[in-house]
Amino acid sequence: MMPGVVSAIGDVREHRGRQELYKSLQPAVLDRLCEVAKIQGTGASNRIENISTSEVRLRELMERKVKPANRDEREIAGYRYVLDTIHESHDSIPITPGVILQLHRDLYRFQDVSFAGRWKDSDNTIAERTEDGSMVARFVPTSAAATPSAVERICDEYARWSKGATYDPLLVSLIFVFDFVSIHPFADGNGRMSRLLMLLLSYRSGYDVGKYVSIEAEIERTKTTYYEALAASSPRWAQGESDYAPFVTYLLGVMTACYRDLDERVSLLSSSAKGEDVLRAYFAGLTGTVTKRQIMDDNPTLSRRTVERVLQRLQAEGAVKKVGAARATAYQRIDQGEVS
Template sequence: MRSFADLDHSIGHVPGTIVAALRTVDVGRGSEALYRDQLPGLLSHLANRARVTSITASSAIEGIVVADHARADRILAGRVTNLRNRSEQELAGYRDAQDYLFQQPWQPLNPGLLLHLHKLLFMHTASQGGRFKSEDNLVVDRAPSGELTVRFRTVRASETQFFVAELIDRYLAEMATDRHHPVLLVGLFALDLLVVHPFEDGNGRVTRAVTNALLMEAGYSVSRYISLEQQIAASADDYYQALLDSTHGWHDGRANPWPWLSYFVDILATAYRTFAERAAYDRADGSKQERVRDYVLNHAPDTFRMADIRTALPGISDPTIRVVLDRLRRAGSIASEGLGRAASWRRMPTDHFSRPPG
């Protein structure tokens, strides 16, 4: 709610790095329809894999892990009725919440939707879900010594219902005006919902699930095929730090949303890049990949960049080039130097990758 009080002030001037990431996101969004028409088999495979990965990763962020992977797969497939412990029960609950949003039309965003997701989350446990918190709560860190440190102060229990309703109303109103980028609005909604912390438990999982749904509703469906939760789990420290940095001064309307939005948009941009690379891998013309491989191994300078390959091989897409570079890197034929757009590649001496180990 607080983040939506004065959007022209808070997100009216988007930092250049985020503008660039949003451009990647929008280009990726524009490719989704093409992939759906041309690669239905690949998308079905990716969707099935992303469903499993998202459920297990989002649960693992909260310490909910089923160590027996085969049994976890059976739980996610709905083939286990006797859930043995709390972790299995909560894994099944997140499965139900995720499937509710992804596998059928869901009711419009309102407090009832959040309560229903929370109810599904705890449907298989002895805890009663589907209710807003009745006592004030804090978000804390527990040190190995047992000492607790307050990360941020949430909204009081007595004000939770009002804050949730107000947040949803403001979000929907701003989406309708089409004045700000929808991805930024979804990111702000997630930030505010996490600060409100409307439930005694399950806030992170409900927020991550509804964030995926809101992105899809806004036309950004990559989370159906590439797990955002897996990326968050892999960068958990950055995730929590970005949230913390954007909560300072939230209650007074002085919070800086950009640390969180930068993280959020980058996660989404990375997902779209991964999506494009997997689509390119599936549909790439083998002769084009072979042309890239031949150029890199036999004609490129010892140290080269993506721009060199683009110039030498016009008409071959960046995702196709990246597929070949990644294969050659894993084979030990080339090595990368630097990161991002400044990255260069170095061809390794023949004896480096042809000599048998030992």
């Protein structure tokens, strides 16, 4: 392994060693963290593919309070369905071509599309948009004709290498994700499937941070770096000479960032800190705006009454300001020296 990969996987292992800390939290708190991660992850993974709905509708779809009203919401509902399957049954889901096809079929279970659960039947190209708005080919994936055998090959390799003692199963998992993206086996849904498979494989490898902090949201936040890492690892992949290090190192960095986020949340939730102290620390690390609902999601041990009381106090002190009105109301930290 390259030195960068060795260092990155060491960081993730170190954080995994502290997993028992957050498992000692009250089950209700863990359940809340899990539900928030699902909502944030579903929204982020779909937004990366330009699939979106309002924050309110997203939450209602995730809680099954409403039915999908349009194509984007049907795509979101499908992602939710597969994500639930992975959370509930990851240890019993084998990594085989048939299972991957089934997960893809479930991704489109709320839509009537002919390509659901089928390998692509025509060649595709991974393109990117340049600054002048034109599209240029970045990578040519596996041909449609060769796709079934290519997926079977990477599944066989995953099974073989993940059972051995030579490589960390997580490393084998991330290489599988890169190979999957490079094959691009479906007519549509490859990006979302790759992120779902990453969650599935990381859980099976014993790294379950994605249950409590959204890995998809961190990928969305660092999307530019994601595409740069993908491009750096892509040359000569078809010839079996790909440099996996850039892509694998990037994903390990994503997981480390999520573990650090979780460590901070666990530290606050496990302490006897008052609600005011918790929210002061929360806003100290905040960039941009945040709604009251998001504040409560990120701080599941605090009641609505506590959040509202502390927000009023922070506003009175000039530490936080309110932006927007009615349902669009959000809150933003006021940096020292800023004139409100």
